[in-house]
Amino acid sequence: MRKLFTVYRVLALVVGLLLLALTLGMVLKYGLAEGGDLQVFGDELTAVVALIHGWVYVVYVVVAFLLSRRAGWSLQFLVVMLLAGLVPVLIFWVEHNVASRLRTEHPELRDPDRVTG
Numbered sequence: 001m002r003k004l005f006t007v008y009r010v011l012a013l014v015v016g017l018l019l020l021a022l023t024l025g026m027v028l029k030y031g032l033a034e035g036g037d038l039q040v041f042g043d044e045l046t047a048v049v050a051l052i053h054g055w056v057y058v059v060y061v062v063v064a065f066l067l068s069r070r071a072g073w074s075l076q077f078l079v080v081m082l083l084a085g086l087v088p089v090l091i092f093w094v095e096h097n098v099a100s101r102l103r104t105e106h107p108e109l110r111d112p113d114r115v116t117g
Contacts, residue, residue, distance in 0.1 A: 001070060005102055005109055008067050011060040012095035015085045018053040023088045025049055057085050071102060 028042025061082055068078040084094035103110050 001106060002109055004063065004067050004070065005099075008060075008063050009095060009099065011056065011063055012085075012091050012098075014056055015053065015060045016089070016091040016095070018049055018056060019085070019088050019091065022046060022049045022053055060085050067098075067102075071105065073101075 022045075025042045025045035028038050029046050030042075032039040032042065064081045064085075065078065068081060081094055081098065084091040
């Protein structure tokens with residue numbers, strides 16, 4: 001479970017960062033005058049990041065599904081986990097909640113170096 005948890009956390013971070021980059025690219029692409037340097041950069045950034053985000057998101061979906069099944073979570077919670085990879089910034093909040101929930105339900109996943117009171 002620890003390895004799956006770590007993979008999930010890394011994927012959530014990567015998906016979140018890619019989604020932020022994609023959002024920036026969309027703002028530049030559609031929010032600026034056509035043909036400007038930043039608009040062209042936004043167009044190119046969007047094309048590359050959208051492709052990478054799509055593939056990484058597919059892996060994230062599989063890992064999130066496996067993690068939620070192994071943890072015994074509801075379908076509704078899984079849906080929230082999956083939607084988080086499509087809404088900018090939401091994935092960081094959801095990842096934090098997933099980590100907290102897993103550490104509560106599975107004490108063996110707690111960081112041994114972390115001091116608890």
